[in-house]
Amino acid sequence: MKKTICAVLCLSVIGSLFAGTDAKAASTNDALFGRIAEKVVYVHRAAEEKERVTQKLYYNDEMLILANFKNKAGENWLRVRSDDHTGWIQEDQIRPYGAEGLHLNAVKDTGARRGADSSEKQTGTVQKGKGADVYMSFINKKGERWVKANNIVLYRETIGSSAFDGWIKLEDLTIMTSSEEKLGLSSRTAAKTTVIYKDSGLKTKTGYVLPYKAPLNIKGVYKSGNDASGVFKVSFNIKSRTYEGWIPRDYADTYAYQGLYGKTFRTIILDTAVHRSATHDSRVVAHYKPGTNLVVTDTFYDPFDEDGFGKWRNVLLPNGQKGWVNDTAFFGV
Template identity: 25%
Template sequence: MKKAMTLILALTLVLSIYVPTPIHSEATKVVITADSLKVRSGPGLSYPVVYGVKQNESYEVISKEGDWIKIKLSKNASGWIASWFAKEQSSSSTTSPAKPEVKADEKLISNADGLRIRKGPGTSFQVVGSVNKGDVLEYKEKSESWIKISFKQFEGWVHSDYLKGIPTEEKKQTPNTTVLKKGIVKATSLKVREKGSLSSAVIGSLENGDSVSIYGEQGSWYEIALNGSKRGWVHRDYITISKSEEQPKNDDKPATTTTAVVTASLLNVRDQNTLDGKVIDKVKKGDKLTVLYEQNNWSNVKLPNGKEGWVAGWYLEKTTSSTTPEEPKNSDTSTVTILYDTTNIRKGPSTSDSIVARANQGDTFTIIEKVNDWYKISLGNGKEGYVAGWIVSTTGSIGKVEKPGMNQYLDGKTIVIDPGHGGADSGAIGVKGNFEKTLTLRTAKLLDEKLRAAGAKTILTRSQDVYVSLSNRVSLSNYYQADAFLSLHYDSTVYPSVNGITTYYYDKSKDYKLAETLQSEMIKQTSFRNRGAKYANFQVLRQNKRPSVLLELGFLSNISEEAHVVTSTYQERVTTAIFNGLAQQFK
């Protein structure tokens, strides 16, 4: 009897170790964070692959074992995925309150003359145009102190200090009635959501083979008609576009063929009309492309090699041929508008040529011709001069000049941004009650905006208030072969007077140069106390095979420093410093 009881007890202990942990109701689903992910028959890399899943797809969780999650694929099928490539959705998890945003149905007005429009959310980005006091702008999106706007032929970012909102007339917005294209559902059962987001409410469903009319696009989502007039959103991965419907038709216009010449030194071709789109090819300055159609300042183009994709339309110089007589080339008058006071007008197209005149912000001149990166302009009274193309905005068909800045060194780089802590792990708590986990996520999202605008590929280890293990954070860096891994933190100590910024590294040969460059830039931009670049044996650095640093961006235990780091001004400065430091490192 004793032996039997001992055997039963031993079996019970073994089963308690190896039986997967059931998942309770507070965490019943996961969303895939990798571009594509293999599903295996068991909890480990040695098990065979049974299926494949894609980014942003959501699955019900059956159980967990170590770092592996068993998910439900269909009614009768399941499989295992690595937990570091998925994030949990929990009905009971608490998230930080959303920041107040400017509503998308509002207009904005400029409060300043010569307000500069920039390519990205920060002063380090190139000026692409300007607006004057009283100009009404269309709101696109918000990132801390920066607002993305559209104005005439310009689209870019302006600082919110120089804007005020103007509500549109209180009337129901008329939905778009133009069908952009048509498609067929390729999923067994496709959920239709109220908005283009996995967290949005489900308002209906479609079956495999159903035909849909597409009225709008937003990132990876299509706006479709459901039950006649009702509108909803479906994920584009589950819609096959009908080839005959890919281009909008307009039988009232003569048949035209639009070609365009690339004006940027190097231009990304993406699989969709957004900066979030995957880069599928690149074209260089002078390449000729066929423009198939345009949407939201993006152009769907055919490349010389036959590929099709999306490029930013503001980097194309277009020409159109049609059955109607072509207007004389000189009938299109192009102009430049000066963006800065006391801009030099020179005798020739070089900074070594003598200055013949000076112009002020807002002055406009007719362009005679473009000479390399300079414009030859008419000054009146028969006089002519040259102005640098990267310090003016232009109108007309003349090619735009892009002066490569520090952002050219970030284009194509893979950066893993790791907002420290999250979920039940709040990190440090400030004197005034600010959570470190909330601040690190805020900083990470602003940095992410800046890097993506420069063409970098960014991966956030978390994009919401959830817990991610240290090993999973490191795994992302190694899996994506990151060019840099940045773990963001805010410091704390029992001594309330301690302050400043510190950058930590582990491997001197791999990490120190990056740490030193970032530390130097952050001190320059913020004027905080320089605590230096120091060695530390942190897990996210020690186990990381890629260049990696951990940044402590200020002390929440210091009441004065806490009040400073939560401001938009500080967030702008510190993320600009990190952006510049990375660019210098890659340069």
């Protein structure tokens, strides 16, 4: 056990030392993750409507976005994956998000590398079926999609396997879903993959990870004098057993968030950019003037945002265009 913990800590330090030589997380015009935007979407074997349907998806189903492609008809298609299903859907059938914070699983034994390219030195191994927590994403010059991830907090998975921290090709990963996780916006769910803590001070980890959009029940709330947002005590199920713990309040997509959906809000001056996905690095698809009325349709929270502006709203503009704006666009939302 001591050797395992030592290995985890050592790899964490090594990963920090290599940070200067890693591929930079530059701006990316394409998201690596999204949720289905329509009531029903058919997945095709190839990037054309006439191709055989291989899977049916439903609103809010989660998918990794492995590649994009424009066919001969000029249609933009995406190659997507969830669980062990891979296929093609049209680009406008999915709502793109950032990949940071996701918990993914390896579809085969694969390497964690020093940089976002197969030629980079392998620093660890991700075994088939094992989990990886993503904290950075990148599309390299070849157009390959990579995520930087580790299993440092996954103590149960680290024991009996090797710890890793490095760049993993998105093609070798999948996002696991279940019928319980495919929920509408009327349910309380996790707004971001998060570690569960034993105490309201968020100092001692339980060893459990609550996946993004996993169902949860809020049992209580605690606010300290210096923390205006507070923390939630939550209960959640893992393999039919119920557990309890504490998470930051913003990590729960509560009714307070969902009460915003479908309502119109007037913007203020702080931000005028509408992004393709819920990250500052994604492509800007539109601009709006201060005072523009935007309809909020969804929320995404990014706890890894270093500037403290990690809360995003999916909005509908007056001209019918959709996109993501940072929460700083509004006042009191």
